[in-house]
Structures are given as structure tokens and as C-alpha cells.
């Protein structure tokens with residue numbers, strides 16, 4: 001055996017050392033799982049085709065068989081939303097990147113052969129096996145960067161779970177409210193129909209003008225239109241939920257919601273230290289931090305690689321023109337004359353500074369968002385409570401007194417029905433406020449769970465349940 | 475009666491916010507000097523003033539103010555002294571309806587002032603209202619300074635003040651007194667009363683039963699407890715002596731008695747044609763004086779215009795229970811709402827069931843008329859008597875407002891309400907018997923032939 005064989009063995013040994021790792025199938029998901037469990041009390045599963053998947057689909061089927069609560073809808077979405085499942089694959093990708101970062105570059109084998117010229121004695125040939133040893137030096141740094149990226153990815157995926165949960169919860173609250181709106185719009189239309197019927201009978205008896213009867217008919221038409229709008233709103237909200245819950249076919253049409261929005265809960269979330277809580281739990285900050293870590297690592301790496309990259313060391317055999325073989329080390333390296341790496345360095349440092357600024361910005365924005373969410377929650381509770389404790393009772397009192405005045409023949413049936421209509425309107429307003437309260441609460445919960453993203457930003461402006469005619473005049 | 479000193483004390487107490495304290499130097503203000511030259515001139519013209527004060531049951535048979543009272547007086551130095559206190563009064567119009575009104579001496583309306591022609595009278599008026607007031611003696615011939623027109627004949631009586639009016643009655647007849655200061659408010663809230671002056675030497679037969687009535691009108695929204703004096707047209711409570719049926723006491727007379735009814739009308743906006751069933755009567759006097767017998771014409775309805783009195787007489791020779799009421803149909807309703815849709819002739823079908831899904835207490839009303847409304851027993855606003863009439867001996871009496879009953883009986887132990895008249899058998903309208911129908915060829919299914 002020669003020195004040659006020794007060198008080859010060394011290289012192979014290093015190669016084997018570096019190829020020891022493989023990519024685990026659900027790397028990082030335990031973090032996501034644990035987060036979902038701890039932060040929102042929900043179960044998540046990564047469906048990658050297996051026995052578990054069957055269990056998941058059974059769990060979904062059984063959830064859908066009973067009237068759904070908001071929690072149920074969220075659970076179904078977390079188990080069944082394909083876009084969320086797609087997000088999990090980000091973990092696989094970054095996990096793979098981490099593994100990749102730990103791999104050595106493959107050794108390079110090169111050779112040459114020069115046939116003998118007529119004048120020359122023999123052909124010359126050479127073989128080289130070389131390994132980039134600079135790569136070997138940077139492997140730790142690369143792994144550090146990839147591991148930061150992996151951390152960021154885990155935070156991102158965990159955030160995606162929270163987002164999906166919150167989005168589904170809000171969509172479900174909207175849907176529940178819409179069901180109640182529909183119920184009340186039906187009542188409203190019934191009241192308008194009754195009013196119109198009375199007016200028709202009065203007209204038939206010759207007691208009122210066509211004008212008076214037509215006004216009632218106009219009110220009825222408006223009420224019917226409002227009812228149609230309420231029906232349409234339900235359908236579109238249901239479809240949004242179907243898409244969030246990943247449902248199609250009979251599953252999409254068969255599920256029912258578990259009735260009305262819950263009343264205001266007695267106990268409010270503890271929002272006294274919402275800023276501190278939000279900062280402590282923030283996945284956005286974790287992500288930003290991991291990004292900054294990665295950027296710092298990258299900046300360090302770039303600084304080194306500009307001076308030391310493509311540093312190949314290996315062994316070569318050469319046959320010279322005497323036809324004798326020589327074995328000896330070979331190496332090659334870059335000479336940083338033209339590109340001394342200043343530009344790359346500057347870019348990496350700028351990138352690092354950017355990530356640090358973003359981290360700080362994230363924190364400031366988070367604090368503000370936390371305060372805003374808290375304020376919205378407090379105000380929404382006050383409005384809903386006011387509706388429940390003042391507006392609705394007083395509207396009912398008006399109705400009660402109207403009934404008495406009707407009995408006393410001081411007001412007519414139209415005014416009485418109009419008072420009834422006002423009670424329905426107050427009911428609609430209460431449900432609106434109650435819905436807004438639960439949405440505000442979902443937003444606070446989302447922030448407290450570690451995510452700064454309004455779960456309801458898509459809703460604003462799209463969800464008004466008020467009729468276009470608002471109040472009809474009497 | 476209060477003594478003069480007590481009156482001063484009372485007015486002082488009012489000013490002192492209820493504290494019992496003598497307030498020295500608070501003068502009792504005179505509307506005019508006690509004896510004016512003009513007054514003396516009138517009081518010496520042979521119509522009275524020099525005679526001793528007339529006494530009830532000696533010089534005259536007292537007038538009866540049903541549901542009301544007669545103002546007591548005392549005689550001081552040959553002058554009849556009265557005291558009216560204008561104040562807020564909780565007044566019941568009929569069982570179930572009470573309101574905060576303005577009246578005199580705790581009554582709505584004020585007690586009837588009764589005197590004899592030639593009486594010199596002195597009326598103290600204490601103002602316990604929140605607003606200044608005056609009293610005008612409607613139809614009474616008296617010195618200009620005693621006429622009680624705020625600003626014109628005197629300065630208004632401020633809250634807490636007591637004014638003195640004094641004159642000699644040089645006429646007899648039926649008159650009225652009422653506030654003549656911010657009349658719309660003060661009369662709308664009830665500040666009025668009757669004045670009856672008896673003749674010294676009556677001409678013609680004297681009445682056995684002599685009744686005085688003040689007619690007035692109010693706006694009291696069901697569920698409120700104060701009349702609305704701002705109302706101009708939509709009055710919903712019409713009263714006889716401040717009461718509406720079924721809160722009115724019946725007029726009771728013995729068969730053959732001569733009955734005199736004196737009506738004064740101080741309604742804000744309405745005249746009242748008062749109609750008596752079972753009789754005709756003669757209009758014998760107005761607030762302008764007696765009508766000569768040759769000019770009295772027989773009537774069954776006497777129109778009592780706003781700001782007038784009308785006196786009618788008849789002999790109660792027709793026994794029974796007889797309605798007497800204003801003939802304006804809206805004036806015999808209680809708290810009718812006038813802004814509701816006309817429901818007559820509406821066939822509700824299954825409408826009630828439909829509406830009851832939204833309003834469980836709903837019921838279509840008025841589609842066959844209002845007659846059944848009074849005794850339906852539906853929950854009503856508190857303190858209200860909408861549509862209410864009274865229970866009669868044979869059915870519900872679907873009347874309210876300016877409605878009462880003249881009860882004429884052959885025998886009476888006293889003039890308390892004798893109960894319902896027992897109509898002799900065979901003289902009361904009832905269901906037609908088949909043999910009657912047959913005999914007279916009446917077909918209930920065909921056309922009248």
C-alpha cells in the first residue's frame with residue numbers, strides 16, 4: 001500500500017462521516033403540535049399518508065355529525081385544511097435545508113491524459129481526488145444559519161396554525177351571527193307581511209287609500225329584499241367556512257351550527273398586562289429573531305468565505321514522460337485580488353441590520369396592536385352589554401306600552417307592528433354587537449397566543465347586516 | 475271658615491315654604507276699595523245691598539252641585555265672606571282616572587258660590603298655584619275693578635298672595651267664575667266654578683230640585699296623569715261637574731217635582747247640546763237673565779255655548795231612568811284615540827293568528843264598531859278609562875263623557891241613588907216573539923214589506 005491509498009482512505013472516511021445524517025419525516029412538527037396544544041388547546045396533525053390519516057378523517061366525520069361549535073369548526077379546519085397542511089411542508093423544506101447545510105461538498109475527482117507526441121517518449125496522465133476543505137471549516141456556520149431558518153420556519157408554521165384557527169373562529173362567529181340575522185329578518189318580513197295584509201284588508205273594506213296600502217307594500221318589498229340578502233350572506237359565509245374546514249361534497253352541505261352566539265361571558269380575558277404577555281408569547285418576534293440570527297450567521301459566513309473559499313486539498317497521481325508514477329498532494333485556492341468580498345460583506349451586513357430593525361419594529365407594532373385589541377375588546381363588551389341591558393329592554397318596553405295603547409285604541413295596528421319591528425331591529429343590533437365582541441375577543445386571544453395579525457381584517461365592511469332601508473318611517 | 479288672621483297666617487305659611495310662622499306686614503290686598511262710589515250707586519238702586527244676607531232654606535232652596543260642593547261662607551258685619559284657594563288638586567274623573575289639575579279649595583271644579591240677590595259679598599282669593607292668577611266673575615254685574623281680568627282690571631295675583639274681591643249682587647241667575655289670566659292653561663287645567671244667585675222675590679213656581687252643572691273638556695292621554703292644556707281640538711275627556719260617566723252621580727227627583735237644571739259651559743273649544751230623554755223642557759234663563767214666559771220655547775235639547783249658562787225647567791212627571799247627555803257623539807266617549815285607522819268592515823280572517831306569532835297579545839279591534847270595547851278587559855295603560863262606559867241593568871251602557879241619568883221615582887225615602895228603575899213588565903223593548911212576527915207579517919230574512 002502506498003501513501004496514495006492512505007490518502008484515499010482519509011477522504012472516504014471524511015465523506016462517510018459527513019453523510020451520516022438523513023432528513024427526518026416530520027422534523028419540527030412536534031414544536032408546532034405542542035404550540036397548538038399549549039396556546040389554543042387544539043390538536044394538529046400532519047397528514048402524510050398513513051394510519052394516522054384515517055384516524056383524522058374519522059375524527060372529522062364524527063365532529064361534523066354534531067352541531068358545530070366554534071371550537072369544533074376550528075378543530076376541523078386545523079385537521080383538514082389543505083393549505084395548512086401545505087404550510088407544514090415548509091417545515092420539511094427547511095428541515096431538509098438544515099440537513100443539507102450539514103453535508104460536505106462531494107469530493108472532486110479529476111484527471112488528464114496527454115497522448116505522447118511523436119517526438120515525445122510516452123503519454124502523460126494525471127488523476128486527482130480533491131475535497132473542498134474550506135467547506136469543511138464552514139459547515140458549522142452553515143448549520144447554524146440553517147438551524148435559525150428552521151426556527152423561523154417553525155415559528156411561521158406555528159403562526160399559520162394560529163392564523164387558521166382564528167380565521168376559522170371568526171368565520172364561524174360570522175356565520176352564527178348570520179343565522180341569527182336570517183331568523184330575525186324572517187320575523188321582520190313576517191311583521192311587514194302582516195302589516196301589508198292588514199292594509200290590504202283595510203283597503204278592501206274601503207277604509208284606507210291605495211297610497212297607504214302601497215306604502216305598506218313597499219315596506220314589505222324592502223323586508224323581503226333584506227331577507228334575501230340575509231340568505232345570500234349565509235350561503236357565502238358557509239362557503240368560506242367550508243373552504244377553511246376543507247370540506248366538500250355532502251360534508252360541506254350537511255353540517256349544522258350549534259345555534260346562537262353565546263351571550264357575553266361573565267369573566268373577561270385578563271388583558272391588564274396584555275403588552276407584556278403578547279411580547280412574551282410572540283411567534284412573530286421569535287421568527288424575526290431567528291431571521292436576525294440567520295442574517296448574522298450569513299454575514300459571518302460571507303466574511304470568511306471571501307478570504308477562504310474553494311480551498312481544495314487532495315491527492316494526485318501523475319505519470320510523467322518517464323512513465324513513472326508520482327503521488328503527491330494537490331491543492332487549489334482563490335486569490336482574492338479582484339473581488340475581495342467587500343460588496344457581499346456590505347450586503348450581508350445591511351441584511352443583518354434590516355432584520356434587526358424589523359425585529360424592533362415587530363415589537364413596537366405588536367405592543368400597539370395588543371393595546372388596540374384590548375381597547376376594542378373592552379369597547380365591544382360595553383356596546384354589547386348596553387344593547388342587552390338598555391336598548392333591548394327599552395325597545396321591549398316601547399312594544400309593551402304600544403300594546404297597551406293599542407288596547408286603549410290610542411294607536412293603530414300599524415304603529416304596533418312598527419314597534420315590533422323596532423324590537424327586531426334592536427335584536428339585530430345586539431347580535432351585531434355580540435358578534436363584534438366575540439371577534440374582538442378572538443383577536444385578543446390570537447395576540448395572547450403569540451400572533452399579531454387581525455383575524456377579522458377581511459371582514460370589515462363586508463359583514464353589515466343592517467338593511468339598506470334601515471328604519472322605515474311611520 | 476278661616477278667620478282673617480288665620481288667612482293671613484296661611485298665606486304667610488305658603489310664602490315661608492310651609493313653615494308655621496307669622497309673617498308680619500304681609501298685606502291682604504284689595505282689588506278695589508271696599509266701598510266704591512259706583513258700587514254704592516248700584517247697591518242702592520233697589521236691587522239689593524241693603525237687605526240682610528240671604529239664608530239657605532229661608533230665603534232660597536239651595537242649589538245642588540252633584541259631584542261637587544257649595545262654597546261655605548260666614549257673615550261679617552252683614553257681608554258674606556268667602557275664601558277661594560287656587561291650588562293643584564288631585565282629581566278623579568271617574569274610577570280609574572285621576573289627574574293633577576288646578577282647582578279651588580281642593581276641588582275640581584271649584585265649589586259653587588251661592589248667594590241671594592242683594593247680598594254683599596267679599597271673596598278672598600289665595601293663590602297657591604305656581605303661576606299668577608285672577609278670578610273673573612262671569613256674567614256678574616259688578617264694578618270694573620272687581621271684574622278680575624288680569625292686567626285690565628287688576629294686577630294678577632302672584633303665587634302666595636291673597637286678593638280681596640267685593641261687590642253686591644244686583645241680579646239673580648246662573649253665572650260662573652273662572653281664571654282670567656293665562657286662561658288657556660288655567661282653565662284647561664280646571665280653574666272654574668258655578669255661581670248661583672237666588673232672587674229675593676221669585677216669579678213663578680219654585681223648583682223642588684235645583685241642579686248646577688259646569689260643562690268642560692280636557693285632554694288626558696291614557697297613561698298620563700295631567701291634563702294637557704295645550705290641546706286645541708283633540709279633547710278626550712268631557713265632563714259634567716268635572717266627572718265623566720260612569721263617574722257622574724245621577725239626578726234624582728220624585729215624580730211630579732219641578733226640576734231646574736242650570737248648565738254653564740267653560741269648555742275650551744266646544745259648545746254642548748245637552749239632550750234630556752223622556753221630557754221636553756223650557757229654557758227659562760241664560761246668564762243674561764230670565765227669559766219672559768212668553769218667549770220660553772219648548773225643547774228637548776239645549777245648546778250651551780262656550781262662555782254661557784242655560785237654565786231649563788221641567789216637571790218630572792215621567793218615571794224612569796232617563797239619559798241626559800251632550801248630543802255630540804264624540805262627547806260621550808272616554809279617552810277615545812282619534813288617530814287610529816278605521817277598522818270597520820275589516821274581515822280579519824286568520825290575521826290574528828299570524829300577528830300573534832309576533833305579538834302574542836294582539837287582537838284585531840274595532841272591525842265591528844267600538845261598542846264592545848268597554849268591557850273587553852284587556853290590559854290598558856295605567857290611569858286610563860278608554861272606551862269605558864258603565865254597567866246598566868240590562869246591558870253595558872256604551873256611553874262615557876258628558877252623560878248622566880235622571881232618575882224619577884214615584885216614591886223616594888231620600889235623594890240617594892235609588893238604583894235602577896224597574897220597568898213595568900211588558901213596557902220594555904225585548905226580543906220579538908215568533909208569534910208577534912207572525913201576526914204582524916214580519917219576515918226577518920226578507921226585505922221590509
Ligand SMILES: [Cu+2]
Pocket residue numbers: 712744745746747800801802805876
Ligand atoms: Cu258636547
